[in-house]
Amino acid sequence: MDRIVDRTMDAGADAAARCEALEPDRSFIVQAPAGSGKTELLTQRYLRLLATVEAPEQILAITFTRKAAGEMRDRVLNAIAAAAADEPPPEPHRALTWKLARAVRERDAEQCWRLADYPARLRIDTLDAFAASLTRRLPLTAGLGMTPRIAERARDLYVEAARRTLAALEERGGWSDAVAALLGHLDNDVQQLEGLLVAMLAKRDQWLRLIARGSEREVLEAALAREVQAQLEALRASVPPALAGDLVELARSAANNLVRAGSDSAQCACAELIALPEAVPEDAALWRGLADTWQARSQKNWRKRLTKREGFPTDQKELKQRATDLLIRLGDETEFHARLAAVHTLPPVAYSDSQWTILQALIELLKLAAAQLQLVFGEQGSVDFIEIALRALRALGEPDAPTDLALALDYRLQHILVDEFQDTSWSQYALLERLTAGWSPDDGRTLFLVGDPMQSIYRFREAEVGLYLRARREGIGDVRLQPLSLNVNFRSTAAVVGWINKAFAALFPAAEDLAAGAVPYAAAIARDGGEEGGVEIIARFDADGEDEAARIVALIEARRQSAPDETVAILTRTRGQVAATMAALRQAGLTAQAVELENLAARPVVQDLAALTRALAHPADRVAWLAILRAPWCGLTLADLAALAENDERGIWELLNDAERLQTLSADGRERAERVIAVLAPAIENWRRQPLRRSVEQTWLGLGGPACVAGPADLDNADAFFALLEELDEAGDLSDAAALDERLAELYARPAPDADTRLQVMTIHKAKGLEFDTVVLPALERRPRSDMRQLLLWLERPRSDADPDFLLAPIAAAEEAGDALYDGLKVLRDQQDELEQLRLLYVAATRARRRLYLVGQVRTKAEKDGRTLAPPPSSSLLAKLWPQIERDFESAFAAVPQATETDAAGEPAPYLLRRLASDWQLPPPPRIDWRAEAAPDVAADTAIEFSWAGETARQVGVLVHALLDRVAREGLERWSAARVDALAPLLEERLCWQGVSPAELEPAIRRILSAVTSTLADERGRWLLTAHDQSVSEYALSGIVAGRTVSGVIDRTFVDEQGVRWIVDYKTGGHEGGDRQVFLERERERYRAQLETYARLFAAREQRPQKLGLYFPVLAGWIEWPACGRKGESKK
Amino acid sequence: MALNDLLNALEARATVVTVNDRLARRVREAYGERCRAAGQDAWETPSVLPFGGWLMSLYAARRDAAFSGAPPAVGVLLSPPQAEIVWARLIRQSRDGGELLQPVAAAEAAAEAWRLCQAWRIPLERLAAGNDDSLAFAGWARAWQRLCAQKGWLDSAMLPDWLRDELDHVTLPEQLVLAGFDEWTPQQTALLDAISARGVAVSHDESPVEQGTVTFYKAADAEAELQAAAQWAAAGLRADSRLRIGIVVPDLETRREAAIRAVTAAIDPAALAPAAREQARPVNVSLGAALASAPLVYDALLALRCGGATFDLADVGRLLRSPFVGGAEQERVRRAQLDVDLRDHGEIRVTGGTLNRYAERAECPLWRHHWQAFQNALAAAPRKGGARVWAEVIDAALSALGWPGDRGLDSSEKQTLDAFRNLLMDFARLDPVLDAPMDRAAALGLLRRMAAQRKFQPQQAGAPIQVLGVLEAAGLDFDRLWVTGLDDRRWPARPEPNPFIPLAVQREHGLPHATAERELAFAAAIGRRLFGAAPEVVASWPAREGDVVLRPSPLLEVGVRDSEFGVRDEGSLDWRGQIHLAARLESLVDDRAPPLAPGAAIHGGTGLLKDQASCPFKAFARRRLAAEAPALPAPGLDPAVRGQLMHAALEALWQTVVDQATLAGMDSASRAAVVGRAVDAALEREAARRPATLSPRLRELERARLADLLEQWLELELARSPFRVLARESDAELAVGGITLRFRIDRIDALDGGGQAVIDYKTGRIGGGVWEGERPDEPQLPAYALARGDDVSAVLFASLRRGELAYRGVALDWEGIRPLYKGAETADPAELRREWRDTLEALASAFRDGHVAVDPKNGNGTCAHCDLGPLCRIAERNDG
């Protein structure tokens, strides 16, 4: 290995690790906590590798978002560009980057990559993008045929698939029973089942692999038993040895007391207990008996008092005393407490028969749903990201027979770097596994995984932190990974880092647990030794949110005073939690930049636009129609609305067009209504002649919509709305108003353009990767939303010597409380969620450079000696932090004067109708003069009448023209009726391919043949086809007539002996019955203008008398007339 | 470029073949302009053809030559859809193609790979060196080759080679000039060589490209980029209205509409108005949209999907609002109302019978007529048939539907109609390549696909501003040109080699887009051409896309790359901005409606009080303005219908059982029988109303559910003190607050112990505190109790929700009854009645007097279940 790596870095304690991470022939997994400078490390390794490969495409760098990919590419390119300088920069870490980039430049020159001209060669992508490119390269191996569109929103596809799945209910065959079983189980609620299926399809990458493995009852039940056993083992190990004897003995005595008293308490199970129960599922009841003896189910602590009900009657003094002593000794045993309490939620180790039936049906149903989804994908030609990942997986082949990627990608993948590895999902992990299949330890190919398991916060997007732990422990496939960890925090001050170290070391679990996703805390070392700033607790008591906003505003104002240039961020878990704070900030004159916070649908401008769209699209959407009359551009009063619409079921648009009805409005109301009617009328009449967006936007402009918005930010919001309309446009229509609402609910209002960028409000997820001088974390007492019910619950339990165990529980029956299996697994999943909440808190706290404010609220309760603090609601972040900050709350509480009850609810603000002034006028649309050339006159040519016979006649005409052209060119003398007739087979083939139906074929051929032969036999026909002076067939002429450019092809033209220019068209139409002459004259009138146009073209080129003629080969008919509008004469 | 040379050649009667259609048109126009400048008002149309069109003309000439005694040409050229059908069939029948997600799309990809093999002279044997994908393709290609040879077919990929062998039988021009080409495939070269070997003077328009002055512009994002370009174009136009101005937009396919909008808004915003016509726009776009997305065609295809016993409600709803269905002009609002009625009805699929019944009620005779005729026409079709047969069926069905409507077609709609008919003709021409008759689904699927692939652009007058894609711009000349989208990911883009041809082979043959080197050279060549296409060029890139930061293309010259210039000139037209600045708004208090006219009819019984309690504005809007948004039906039975079913079953049950004693006297078998009959009666009625939803098995399930629930429920009835059912579904009224409410009480029991119980069946959830305070959530039971007078001794919810079965309420005799709220047991009946009366009085009189406060009881919680937001404008108030 060459030694270009500079070992003198300013990374202090991390220097060695950072240096090792650049070794290009080894694989690593790096734990890089908040603020540890991992992006730079990643960039440096990328550069280092670049200098060793043959082509840049041999390195694949995978980032979590497209934005991150862009940033990393930027860093790499900038580094390479900066290395053009001959002198390295003075800072050691930048000098290292310079050095590495320098080597890349040399390599580039050597290999003629021209990276500077062609940065797209760098493969820095999201995994989704890479998977998509794989499927593009291997469309058949991936089973696709062609890479379909990737739908950013696949919900509609899922709904369609779910609907088809449920439709199987009425089809014969096995599926019907499965659907019926599930429906019966779920109270026959089709809608609910559909929704649950949709939710399942959205995460099918997870369950597909488990149901693919087959599901035998014994296997699944054995897995449950192993899980219960594992938990009981952990419980048994946590029993304090010194207390075991008493625990058992006293519980036995109590149980015997209860048995004697005839109780049916669960404690009675312990009546025969002589030693700790074994860690086997059969002993679960004994453990439960123990638990009930020492713990109350609803409480988070050991029992405080023991009574007769627990088997400790007052007359057995000694027993009771010993038991009370034991409880005191148990006091600190929190782990034992938790594990013992958990015995109540242990899942059963066997399925009941009904559960088993439902599980079987469910698995059937899920398979069917997945298959239906494939059909939907195929029909619609679009798929979701999951499908692309699954297909990419398939394209990569089986683990033992991997696809040769070098053939498909043109380059052998040499190195893979993955950022944010802690947020990898199962399907992504599988993809990595497959990509590295067949790698051997010393072949020079490397993996480099970077992430921070403490910051894994995308569980809701199927991220699985256990995968990070697993990779670190076991490697990926055959690739072993050298663990490295970074500890230096370059971001925060020592004060902040110190607090975080202390708090999170206590909060995070002590031991790593792959299955539960438990990550122990890794302490950080502050790079910035300053003691500036720190962590402050904002304690609130018994208030319901109003004063939170005030407190936050006050502290932000204080920060602004002392340090005006600092950046401040308010980070929230859920968007709803900061609405009041945002309003208070606005009132205080602080315009915070709200990053994707306020729902777009909440903006009045957007609501008005949505109503306008709905009204235009649906004339009977009464709410929308009334709304657009109430909107500021019209502003009808309630009285006028009532006058217009009360007691009349007719559509509002009809009512508006009812002059009498309009008379009942106030004079001002009528004027307003009329102004709006005048704008709406053309929009309604021309509905769907323009794209949807245009129809709505232009109507909005016409109504004066932009004059009605609250501020310039709302013009941007209107744009966001219009952009959505473009997406939803279906042939100029909004086909589904519900889709509009659904989509709007997913969009966020744009920040005000004048917002203060140093004061930001956003979700913690959005803040990932960012940093601020001051961070405020509000509403810590709020509980996170709990998971929705899902059709199938599953957990994966890795096993060292065998395939992992899957724990499966089908959904509990509708409205039936207490399905021990489902609930038992749910508890296990909830524990994972709780761990994720802690990580979220860690991410939030580590955004702070100097100051962190934790804002929380607790209730107080009256006790004998005054009020005391009630513990915060469990599962809230505050509850997690409580042991750390309880003392802060207590001292804060001691300092507050006893709160007086405030009566917050006042009268609602009076309703104010905002509207344009009565005499407001729309500024007229401006215009730059531009000259429109006359439009080609297409309308005239459109055959409104269409018939299949007419279409065949047209084909006949084409061939007759072609043949007459041939005759004229070759000369009449060379053509005979026999020669014409011999063309029949040729004609048949031609007509056949032109879509002429078999029945029409014979007559059509006959018609063509007879047209040509009769022309040949007709004197007029022969005269036309004879060579004359300047005779030409199919003569193409262009020119200017009446100011517009015209072109035409003239069937036949020549100059006769008298010097007359003849301009002749052939018409192959025939006529049935009636007067032939009348027919000919009608035809002349029909084509007169066209031939006159030709005549004028000729007239522009030559001075000659002109005659125009129509020749009818089928009839051997002829009509002629002199050009230039002179009266025509006809002769036979 | 040397347009002049081309025109000179044309004057000398040369044939000019151009790289694309657009350039051909431009050359033709320029020729006309030159003639006019020379004082000619008419001229022989010069022979200018795009390459593909020129080949087609040679092909046609060769075929016609057979009329003149040349040997009949062996080779029928398949149209692209014809070829695609054959490819798809071969793929479907192949071993590798059977289980592809999209076999038809694979056909498109295979045809493209085949074209490359032909154009670049790649022998199929070379594919053996590749991976499974190329091997599979090699198999298909061989099958295709065999089939073509056997049938005498050829496709456009083979055409140049075929023509080369047939040159003896066509007349060639004396001089051939090729214009606008950046590169030639070996296949094309071979053809041209053969032509020049026949004495044709073949020349290339290869005049050197002169770089114009190039300015660079950095736009915030793609949207802003287009706007800047549009304003720049407007400024140019204002300076000189005869300038030829072009804007190049690389991803024009998706940005088409945005470009039209931006440019038109900058020049003549009125031309975007709903009533404005296509022709009146100052901008021309080189690319058409898919014919399938043209409204006229879209609705036709949509309608054709609706044949059979039941229809998708959403599809029917769209057709009801379609201007392209016969009679839409006269019945517009009524049809929309019909859609609303159907949605209220609540089935996501409806039968023809249901549709017809509702249509009759909604007074839409024209709809009924057309719909019936349309269905008849579809039903008359054979089960299977050829393309021509289906084409006629489709045509006839659409005419029966009254399509394309009676609004009168504007010019672009007329052209769309023509294009659709041509498409239908092309469809009819598929017969010679079909191997079996198709059923309707297959035929429609094919037609839809063809419509989606066909690009359509209505003809339009020459406009001063041209918007073009990169390839369409090849060879054109402008006075000013703006090139957008020059960021470093797109220009040069990553190579996208064809997946079916081994990369090594592609590299060796130098296929386009195959390798990085090739792509780089390609981008550079295009760049040279674009920057030479006008004396003044602006090159721009968007600085970001979403949250991704973009960099300028490295192919833009360094140095100037970072230069910027301002485009927003003073006089730029921003109509929207002008309107915004012209705002003059007023605010007034408006929370009173006129009081209710005495004796005015009130709809909805106690629901009115419920609304009034929940939010006064809601009561006003719903009850007086009848403000309802169209419902959104969901699959299965919605909660309201299930509630009705339960009501009906209970009503039927108590009709026979009469009192508790009778019930108690029944053994379990007869009880089950009574329950079964009651449930059947309820379901019978509902199934007649909702035939599409209550399908046999669902009905069975629902029957089991209801019977099970009822049997459980009867246990609760038995646990109460004895009673006799006095009335079921009984009409009652209550005068309160100056208005009279009419309603129907679910059930009244006479209690053996004295007094009556009024009972409300409830299948939804019952919250706590539903009767408390001045704004009770569920005021109906108090209203019933008051209406029944003093004899009432129990007021009960019958909670019929699975898992929550119970009688809950207030009562004197609590046997079998749970208190509805804390303290209910001790409530004083007289006091309670007084409270209730006061509460209801207050609510009713507020409603009567027109107090219309926007005051949701529980703030956002209340509004979350209310769809009147846009009307009451609560958001505006929240906005402050």
Ligand code: SF4
């Ligand atoms: S949205 Fe809210 S405020 Fe408006 S009417 Fe409904 S409940 Fe009342």
